[in-house]
Structures are given as structure tokens and as C-alpha cells.
Amino acid sequence: MEHQARILRDILTHLERQEAAGEEDQNGIGGEFAQKLKNQSIKYRVDKTFPTKSAEKTENIKKNRYKDIVPDHSRVKLSLITSKKDTDYVNASFIKGVSESRAYIATQGPLPHTVVDFLRMIWEFNVQVV
Structure with a gap:
């Protein structure tokens, strides 16, 4: 049980540091999310996952x-x-x-x-x- 509590505390400490880092920091939650969103957007555009014919007229x-x-x-x-x-x-x-x-x-x-x-x-x- 003590081992699980230590793991949970470590995770919470890690998340607090990420949150405090802000969006500008690539290691922060916001920065990580922004990067994943950008990568997904690029992938969808390159792979033509969703057509954009009307928007590109x-x-x-x-x-x-x-x-x-x-x-x-x-x-x-x-x-x-x-x-x-x-x-x-x-x-x-x-x-x-x-x-x-x-x-x-x-x-x-x-x-x-x-x-x-x-x-x-x-x-x-x-x-x-x-």
C-alpha cells in the first residue's frame, strides 16, 4: 500500500510540475497538448484523412x-x-x-x-x- 501511495505522489508531483511549466514549455501539459494537436492536424492534412474540397475553393x-x-x-x-x-x-x-x-x-x-x-x-x- 505504501508503494502505491509513493507512486501516486510521484505522479501528482510530475503533473504539478508540468502544469506549472505552462504552454510555452514543450514538457508542460499545455505544450505537450499543443504539439500533439499540431502533429495530428498535419497528419490529417498530409494523409487527406478528411476531405477539404469546399474549404479550399x-x-x-x-x-x-x-x-x-x-x-x-x-x-x-x-x-x-x-x-x-x-x-x-x-x-x-x-x-x-x-x-x-x-x-x-x-x-x-x-x-x-x-x-x-x-x-x-x-x-x-x-x-x-x-
């Missing part, structure tokens, strides 16, 4: 705040058209919930030129909480 590239966060397989498609220059693209994805396959929408904060798309999405999908 010329007219849509400028609508992506971050070049490595682009939806396609689970993307929100807009059908509400407010002007001739509107498209069905918004950088947003549906997220599965417990009881629904489209329970939530994850999206980036709108850019100055994508605010209308963001508002179209909120209106069309009757978003209650932002």
Missing part, C-alpha cells in the same frame, strides 16, 4: 481564419441566400451530441468579411446559444 479560402482548421465532411451548409455573392460555405462543423448527430455547431469567430455568413448560420439553424 478559391472563393472560400479567405473565409477561413486558420488555414489548418477547415471543415468539409461535417460542415454546416448554408441555404439561406441574402445576396448574389453568398455561397453555402461557412467555416463551421456539426458536432454529435448524446441524442442527435447535429446537436452542436463549432465555428471560428467571424472575420469582418464573414459576419453575414455567421449571422446567416445562426438564423438558419436557430442557434440559441453562442
Whole structure:
């Protein structure tokens, strides 16, 4: 029992040090998570795990705040058209919930030129909480 307590204390001490190190330190929890997330993003892009055809269209590239966060397989498609220059693209994805396959929408904060798309999405999908 004493051996298990010592192992647990060692683990907790290690985690406290990692947490204190912060995100800038590669050995910290935040740094480790950020690196794993970056590696996974690169792997998905290189392996073409998830298609990004819509996000990579010329007219849509400028609508992506971050070049490595682009939806396609689970993307929100807009059908509400407010002007001739509107498209069905918004950088947003549906997220599965417990009881629904489209329970939530994850999206980036709108850019100055994508605010209308963001508002179209909120209106069309009757978003209650932002």
C-alpha cells in the first residue's frame, strides 16, 4: 500500500510540475497538448484523412481564419441566400451530441468579411446559444 501511495505522489508531483511549466514549455501539459494537436492536424492534412474540397475553393479560402482548421465532411451548409455573392460555405462543423448527430455547431469567430455568413448560420439553424 505504501508503494502505491509513493507512486501516486510521484505522479501528482510530475503533473504539478508540468502544469506549472505552462504552454510555452514543450514538457508542460499545455505544450505537450499543443504539439500533439499540431502533429495530428498535419497528419490529417498530409494523409487527406478528411476531405477539404469546399474549404479550399478559391472563393472560400479567405473565409477561413486558420488555414489548418477547415471543415468539409461535417460542415454546416448554408441555404439561406441574402445576396448574389453568398455561397453555402461557412467555416463551421456539426458536432454529435448524446441524442442527435447535429446537436452542436463549432465555428471560428467571424472575420469582418464573414459576419453575414455567421449571422446567416445562426438564423438558419436557430442557434440559441453562442
